[in-house]
Amino acid sequence: MQGKQYVIKSTRLRKMKDELRNNQKVELYSKRIYVFEDKDLLSSKTKIPGKMVKPILPGILSGLRLRSYAELEYQNAKILFEAYKKLTPEDASDERFWTYITHTIFWDYMKRRTNLSSQPKNKKSDYILRHWFLDPLSPKTIARNDVSRLWWGAYITYDEKMKNPYALTKQLFSMQDYSRTLIEGTQGRNRSVLHGVLEFVIDNQELFKERKEAKVRFIMRMVNRIGGYRLLSSISKEEVKEILRKKETEISLI
Amino acid sequence: MRLDNFSLPHPILRPDGNVKGDFNTHVRVNVKRDEVKIMADMIVTNDVLNKLIEEKKVAFGLDISCKYVIYREFIQSFDKKMELSFPASRLRSTTQVSCYLVAVEHISNYKNNYHNDIYDDRSFKISKGEILGYSGKDAFEVPKDWEEPEVGGAFFAIHKHSGKEVKYELGSDPILIKLPKKDYEVYRKIKKNKKMKTVFYTLYAYPAMLYVLSETFGERKDTYEHRKWYKRLREVLNSDRFRQLPQGQENAPKIAQMIFQYPLTRSINDIERVVNEFD
Numbered sequence: 001m002q003g004k005q006y007v008i009k010s011t012r013l014r015k016m017k018d019e020l021r022n023n024q025k026v027e028l029y030s031k032r033i034y035v036f037e038d039k040d041l042l043s044s045k046t047k048i049p050g051k052m053v054k055p056i057l058p059g060i061l062s063g064l065r066l067r068s069y070a071e072l073e074y075q076n077a078k079i080l081f082e083a084y085k086k087l088t089p090e091d092a093s094d095e096r097f098w099t100y101i102t103h104t105i106f107w108d109y110m111k112r113r114t115n116l117s118s119q120p121k122n123k124k125s126d127y128i129l130r131h132w133f134l135d136p137l138s139p140k141t142i143a144r145n146d147v148s149r150l151w152w153g154a155y156i157t158y159d160e161k162m163k164n165p166y167a168l169t170k171q172l173f174s175m176q177d178y179s180r181t182l183i184e185g186t187q188g189r190n191r192s193v194l195h196g197v198l199e200f201v202i203d204n205q206e207l208f209k210e211r212k213e214a215k216v217r218f219i220m221r222m223v224n225r226i227g228g229y230r231l232l233s234s235i236s237k238e239e240v241k242e243i244l245r246k247k248e249t250e251i252s253l254i
Numbered sequence: 255m256r257l258d259n260f261s262l263p264h265p266i267l268r269p270d271g272n273v274k275g276d277f278n279t280h281v282r283v284n285v286k287r288d289e290v291k292i293m294a295d296m297i298v299t300n301d302v303l304n305k306l307i308e309e310k311k312v313a314f315g316l317d318i319s320c321k322y323v324i325y326r327e328f329i330q331s332f333d334k335k336m337e338l339s340f341p342a343s344r345l346r347s348t349t350q351v352s353c354y355l356v357a358v359e360h361i362s363n364y365k366n367n368y369h370n371d372i373y374d375d376r377s378f379k380i381s382k383g384e385i386l387g388y389s390g391k392d393a394f395e396v397p398k399d400w401e402e403p404e405v406g407g408a409f410f411a412i413h414k415h416s417g418k419e420v421k422y423e424l425g426s427d428p429i430l431i432k433l434p435k436k437d438y439e440v441y442r443k444i445k446k447n448k449k450m451k452t453v454f455y456t457l458y459a460y461p462a463m464l465y466v467l468s469e470t471f472g473e474r475k476d477t478y479e480h481r482k483w484y485k486r487l488r489e490v491l492n493s494d495r496f497r498q499l500p501q502g503q504e505n506a507p508k509i510a511q512m513i514f515q516y517p518l519t520r521s522i523n524d525i526e527r528v529v530n531e532f533d
Contacts (some may be wrong), residue, residue: 088343089323137347139321156324171431189319189326229262233328234356235383 005051008103012040016099017135020125023104029116029128034103036090051083055109069113073150074173076109078166079125081154096135098148102132105149113146116120128169130188143183152183153185157192168198177213181220190233196240203241205254215254264378265368265386267300267355269416272365279353279389281316285396285425286477290342292316292351296334296389298318302366303355304388307332312386313358320349320396330356345396355387371483389418395426409483410462414438422462424469426484431462455517460510472524 008016019025028034031137047097058069083090091097094105100108110132119127134141134148142148164170172178182188182197197219201208222244226232232240244251265272265332276299276426284291296314297305314332316338323346328337361380368374380386392415415421415432423430433441444450470487471490478484490513491501511518 031448037525086343090343090346091327093346137322139324142324149388152324174511183324184374186326187318189321189324190328230313230381230383231328231356231385232383233326233355234315234330251428 005097006041006100007044007094008036009040009042010096013096013099014034017129017133020129023122023125026128029111029124029132034107036103039135041100042096044091051081051082051105053105055079055106057109060111070174071154072113073153074166075168077150077154077169077173080150081117081158081169084151087151087155089155091150092148093137095137098145099133102147103143106119110146134250139184143179149179149183153179156183156188156191157198158176159195166200171198171202173214175213177220178215181217183218185221185224187220187227187232192237193223193227193232193240196237197244200241200244201238204248207248211254215251218251218254219247222247262385264364264376265366265370265373267298267303267366271465272368272370272373273300273387274369275303275384276351277355277387277389281351281353281392281424283351283394283423284477285357285394288342289366290340290349290396292318292338292340294336294351294353296336296353298334298355298387302389306361306386307355310458311357311359311361312355314382314435315354316355317354318349319352319353320345320347322346323349326355330358330363339481342380342396346391348396350391350393352391353389354385358396382425392416394423394430394432409486412438412441412458419425420458422459422465424466424478424481424483428467429462429483431458433458448523449528452517452520453533456521458527460514460517463510463513464506467510468503471501471503471506 001152056072057081076227112128113133116124116127116131120232129135130141130144131146134145142152153172154166154169157172158165159168162168172182178198182194188194188197200219201212201216223240226243255499267273267275267277269276276297278297280295282293284293294314294316298307303312307314310332311523313330314334314336315328315333317326317328318334318338318340319326323344325344329336357380359382363377364380364386366373367379384401393413410431411428411434414428414435414437416435417432418434420434421430423432424467441454445454466487467485470484470491475484490496491509495512496509499509501509
């Protein structure tokens with residue numbers, strides 16, 4: 001799809017969600033495509049033209065074996081962010097935009113990436129609302145929507161000053177805990193804290209070789225605790241890393 | 255960010271805190287279609303901290319946080335007047351502003367004057383970034399007009415804030431009436447009482463509407479022209495009931511009372527009824 005960028009009209013979006021809440025139209029999510037009529041769509045006011053975006057689907061593609069969902073999400077985060085790099089935060093927090101993307105460009109991706117078929121019948125609509133929509137808009141729903149998470153994850157970690165500007169993006173998608181604590185949490189909203197934590201983990205590969213999940217959860221709890229009396233958003237990324245460096249012994253004991 | 259005493263390793267200058275003195279911030283926000291301006295005036299009455307600010311060891315700061323766009327930034331200044339400007343596209347919906355005094359370098363021997371004498375001989379090692387003062391937080395809305403405004407919906411919304419006065423924020427949709435925290439708790443407890451409904455209109459909605467009308471008829475009306483509430487109010491003012499009335503600031507009290515069906519008279523009647531029940 002190239003040319004105009006579309007979003008779903010608010011009235012249509014409301015109807016889609018109301019139907020799902022009443023357990024209706026769930027069967028549409030097993031169809032080959034999701035059909036919108038012209039009257040359901042609005043030309044986006046963003047200055048971003050519609051993009052030809054081809055996500056990598058779960059599985060094997062061109063000999064590149066994707067070892068895990070972490071790698072899949074990282075690669076797709078780069079693809080999506082590169083296509084929509086000029087999206088403003090205002091536009092990227094528009095549920096109409098992401099719902100359009102999950103129901104069109106990323107339709108096949110969503111069907112293969114999510115586990116809808118194995119959900120109990122009475123839980124399917126809730127599952128769809130969590131993964132295909134942003135209802136209601138919040139850091140939690142941004143992190144749980146399988147497509148907005150990709151763009152936002154890249155947006156908050158992209159650093160053009162680094163040799164690989166997506167190095168922190170790769171780290172973010174390496175563990176589910178990061179989404180919960182960094183995208184959803186208060187401390188992670190600040191770039192110096194977010195980048196400081198991710199860089200610290202990257203710089204200390206030996207330290208995090210074992211029990212990485214437990215250690216990352218520990219440092220996030222510690223960051224939250226320190227954030228109770230020290231305004232971490234007022235210090236630099238290097239100073240955040242220095243705070244964590246002083247706690248290396250404690251971290252190693254986890 | 256929630257600030258509670260348990261997290262703090264030493265007392266900080268704050269309302270009802272242990273450090274003698276005051277720290278107050280007056281925040282004004284101007285939300286336009288393309289730009290958000292935040293203006294803050296900060297007053298510190300504490301000699302120790304004022305000296306540290308002069309020495310540029312402690313700074314004033316605004317911590318701006320908007321969860322809907324995963325954004326948080328701290329902007330500091332040694333000047334007690336701050337004026338910040340953001341593109342409106344960087345923010346969305348409820349945005350919080352918290353006001354702090356923060357150490358900008360390590361301070362090895364920090365001592366202040368405390369209400370509680372257990373701190374009298376104590377000094378503290380302060381790290382860069384540590385909070386030394388907090389004057390509260392406020393929130394404002396950066397609304398997004400996605401499509402044509404919908405008909406219906408609330409004109410006002412009642413929120414709480416950490417200050418002492420009732421505030422009216424016209425830079426949002428709906429208009430925010432912000433009550434001091436304690437008043438808000440009382441309001442929530444008794445708002446369902448039908449006997450007091452018009453009293454609430456008189457206490458909050460009527461003064462808010464007076465302010466709204468004076469702004470609508472005043473020189474700053476173009477600031478609000480893109481607001482949903484403004485468009486709805488204009489529809490009301492253009493209706494048969496109001497079209498014939500002179501629409502200027504001097505007529506705002508009459509128009510506001512007509513909009514709410516004469517709430518002052520209805521309130522005094524309701525109060526009389528309640529008083530009679532006790533006689």
